[in-house]
Amino acid sequence: MEDVLRQWGGEYALTAYDEPSGAYMFIAVHSTRLGPGAGGTRMKTYATPGDGLLDACRLAEAMTLKMAVAGLPMGGAKSVLAVPGELDPEVRRNLLLRHGRNVHALGGAYRTGPDMNTNSADMDTLNEVTPYAFGRSVANGGSGSSAPDTAVGVFHGIVASVAHAFGSADLTGRRVLVQGAGAVGGPLAEMLVKAGAHVIVSDVSLERVEALYDTLGVEVVAPASEFDTECDVYAPCATGGVLDATTIPRLRCRIVAGAANNPLSQRSDGELLRAAGILYAPDFVINAGGGIHLIGYEALGWTTEQVEAHLIGIGTTLTEIYRAADAEGISTEEAAERVAHARLAVGPSPS
Ligand SMILES: NC(=O)c1ccc[n+]([C@@H]2O[C@H](COP(=O)([O-])OP(=O)(O)OC[C@H]3O[C@@H](n4cnc5c(N)ncnc54)[C@H](O)[C@@H]3O)[C@@H](O)[C@H]2O)c1
Structure with missing residues (x-):
């Protein structure tokens, strides 16, 4: 983990251990130069906690590049919940709520969304404790799947x-x-x-x-x-x-x-x-x-035409x-x- 942080060059990484689930929790904020760090919450089992941190840091850096090239007013960040295996639903929900409180503690410097093994329903759970979750269900005011x-x-x-x-x-x-x-x-x-x-x-x-x-x-x-x-x-x-x-x-x-x-x-x-x-x-x-969809609709108030124009812009x-x-x-x-x-x-x- 020391090597990962030394070589990374990002702004900061928030780390925690969740005793009931046995999960290591990482929020890596790589850059807020262009705006709040944005990037999904990945739930995955890793060989070591250091591998989870490395994944969060690498993905956060890629998000910085992605936001910059797409011309979105956001920085790069990512969360990893490094779980030991399949979780009991209540334990999983409590882990997500704790993650949501960590996201909230950053005061909007980091905005999250769904990623590998998390979905709109999970973003609804986070939304119980923080407004900084993109990709909530449509019923809960989100823009649906990206x-x-x-x-x-x-x-x-x-x-x-x-x-x-x-x-x-x-x-x-x-x-x-x-x-x-x-x-x-x-x-x-x-x-x-x-x-x-x-x-x-x-x-x-x-x-x-x-x-x-x-x-x-x-x-x-x-x-x-x-x-x-x-x-x-x-x-x-x-x-x-x-x-x-x-x-x-x-x-x-x-x-x-x-x-x-x-x-x-x-x-x-x-x-x-x-x-x-x-x-x-x-x-x-x-x-x-996906980022254009979530940020366009939920943070920037874009119309469908504006989102489509930005998707064409990728080409x-x-x-x-x-x-x-x-x-x-x-x-x-x-x-x-x-x-x-x-x-x-x-x-x-x-x-
Ligand atoms: N969903 C998004 O909006 C989004 C945005 C940006 C990037 N991505 C990336 O795109 C990729 C796909 O995302 P997704 O949402 O479709 O995920 P998904 O989990 O819905 O689909 C991935 C599929 O790949 C299959 N798969 C796994 N290993 C494979 C292998 N070795 N060979 C062939 N198939 C294999 C799985 O069975 C699954 O059907 C991921 O790498 C994701 O990080 C997704």
């Missing part, structure tokens, strides 16, 4: 990536492999099929791929073969850390563009993709749709990043980070 708009943003990102790589934005007949047929991957597969793409889906859940096979007629591949499948676009929409020195040489695609947070095991993997001639859409640029931003990367001979990851750091250097825009 996943469909994350999918819309990824779709625009794929169109922009295809246009850059192939010289035409037409998806007709393009082979797109969607890894993970979940809350984002499902609606993404549907939009791609409607746009004429040949969609290939993989998921560890047979039930989920079967549902998409039945409704959309997608091709299905086993998770073990997803990296070796010939396609134009590989869209990671499952978990992070899927691309590394072992999996990148196996890829048979021209583009990597999907929703998963931190799909690269390490930063240098962006260079490996570039060397392999694969166009990479940086995660914190292409998956900003435009990616095109600019691809052109800058080509011109400078750098990875798209580095080009995107430069955009974020330039905005952070300027600071918040006057409103």
Whole structure:
């Protein structure tokens, strides 16, 4: 944990241990330069508490970049509730209430939302003790699930990536492999099929791929073969850390563009993709749709048209990043980070 904090460079991390659940609780606030730190609450089991803190810190840093590139008046932060395993519902609820009180103690410097293993109902629970929870249920004044708009943003990102790589934005007949047929991957597969793409889906859940096979007629591949499948676009929409020195040489695609947070095991993997001639859409640029949805509707009072315009903007931003990367001979990851750091250097825009 000392190493994580020394190497991180964020503003602060709030840590606690919850005796009844056995959970370690982390709120990592990486940057409030552009506005309050925003980022979801992840509930997950880790090998060690230090791994939980590391995840919170890495994800918080990615949120800083995501907010800056998306032009949202927010900073970067993330919470991790590192649970020992499945929790009894009452113990889980009390853990969430304690987390909500910790969020509230930060006085609005941190705003949270749903993430892995937390949902709108959990945000309703947090809302019992703090107003600083995005993504509450519609019945409780929230804007509902952000996943469909994350999918819309990824779709625009794929169109922009295809246009850059192939010289035409037409998806007709393009082979797109969607890894993970979940809350984002499902609606993404549907939009791609409607746009004429040949969609290939993989998921560890047979039930989920079967549902998409039945409704959309997608091709299905086993998770073990997803990296070796010939396609134009590989869209990671499952978990992070899927691309590394072992999996990148196996890829048979021209583009990597999907929703998963931190799909690269390490930063240098962006260079490996570039060397392999694969166009990479940086995660914190292409998956900003969920943040645009939650912050746009719930913090900025945007209309549906304004949210949609910002989702389309993800494609435009990616095109600019691809052109800058080509011109400078750098990875798209580095080009995107430069955009974020330039905005952070300027600071918040006057409103
Ligand atoms: N939901 C959002 O708004 C949002 C926003 C930004 C980023 N993301 C990221 O996008 C990704 C997907 O999010 P989601 O909300 O759809 O999650 P989800 O849990 O609904 O779906 C993930 C799917 O991936 C499958 N999966 C897990 N491991 C797999 C593997 N090795 N191979 C194939 N399939 C596998 C799961 O069975 C599940 O169906 C996550 O990495 C998430 O962090 C989501």
